Amino acid sequence: MKVILILILSCCTSGLCAQVRSYDYAYEKKKGICVYSLAGKMEVLVTRGHDPCISPDGTKLAYTVYSKSGDRTIGVIDLNTKQKTLLHTNSHNCYGPVWSPDGKYIAYHVFDEQKVNWSIAVIGSANGTPEVITKKQEQCYAPAWRSDSESVVAQNLDDIFVFDLSGNIIDDYKVTDVVKGIGLSSTDRVLFSQDGKKMIYTCDVDEPGYDGPPSAAFVYDIGNKTSVRLSPKGYYATGVWLQGDKILFTGGKIQSMVSNVYTVDLDGKNFKLLFANCSNISAKR
Numbered sequence: 001m002k003v004i005l006i007l008i009l010s011c012c013t014s015g016l017c018a019q020v021r022s023y024d025y026a027y028e029k030k031k032g033i034c035v036y037s038l039a040g041k042m043e044v045l046v047t048r049g050h051d052p053c054i055s056p057d058g059t060k061l062a063y064t065v066y067s068k069s070g071d072r073t074i075g076v077i078d079l080n081t082k083q084k085t086l087l088h089t090n091s092h093n094c095y096g097p098v099w100s101p102d103g104k105y106i107a108y109h110v111f112d113e114q115k116v117n118w119s120i121a122v123i124g125s126a127n128g129t130p131e132v133i134t135k136k137q138e139q140c141y142a143p144a145w146r147s148d149s150e151s152v153v154a155q156n157l158d159d160i161f162v163f164d165l166s167g168n169i170i171d172d173y174k175v176t177d178v179v180k181g182i183g184l185s186s187t188d189r190v191l192f193s194q195d196g197k198k199m200i201y202t203c204d205v206d207e208p209g210y211d212g213p214p215s216a217a218f219v220y221d222i223g224n225k226t227s228v229r230l231s232p233k234g235y236y237a238t239g240v241w242l243q244g245d246k247i248l249f250t251g252g253k254i255q256s257m258v259s260n261v262y263t264v265d266l267d268g269k270n271f272k273l274l275f276a277n278c279s280n281i282s283a284k285r
Helices: 002-013
Strands: 025-029 032-037 042-047 050-054 060-066 072-078 084-086 094-099 105-112 117-124 141-145 151-155 159-164 169-174 198-204 215-221 226-229 235-243 246-253 260-265 272-275 279-283
Touching: 025 050, 032 050, 032 060, 042 060, 042 072, 050 094, 050 279, 060 094, 072 094, 072 105, 094 141, 105 141, 117 141, 117 151, 198 235, 215 246, 235 279, 246 279
Parallel strands: 215 235
Antiparallel strands: 025 032, 025 279, 032 042, 050 060, 060 072, 072 084, 094 105, 105 117, 141 151, 151 159, 159 169, 198 215, 215 226, 235 246, 246 260, 260 272
């Protein structure tokens, strides 16, 4: 028994029993990418970069890395060891990583220099071989994952596609049937609810804005074929993220230059400020 206790104490002293810290949110601020822990009520500055996406377990961060030459690639940081890894994307122009719900894959935008178009690629989060899954489309934007981690949602302004990991289209929705507003832009991500019965998206709306039409967040009921606005009038909304039945998005008052992160229920109730002076929110699952 004495020997066992000595071994346990030795392991803990050497750091083998060190607690793994998990964070709940990642977002961008002027000073860089930050993560936030609800348990510790603590914000931590992680790195310079863009498009932060926290892993489903809250222990890693994927983000867009800009080089001094202007190239863009995808990096992953272990939030406990601070080790940084560049993914083998085989591209000098890719951005916007999004983790699969099971944490095994990362989807992102990649520019095809031969076809001169934007595609969606998927790579193993352990730095595997990337696979472009939208080869049959001329353009595709704004990747998101369905809850099964086996299908990726993307859009080309006219259609909202659901691809399997082999690149087959397993669902196709016309934007004009779904979107209540002017239409989608290349940055508008479309999310599916956990049960797959609803779609959450942002789009421009025909209302007065600070510099052109503002964007708003909506939820589309696939069965009823109806869209309901989630973000209140007088506010713009971009970059939606789904956390259970909560919708998170970057937004602010239309006439304000300040970006905040807000949360609202899937039924449009309980709209409130989550974080001030930040943007591009992501949350662990």
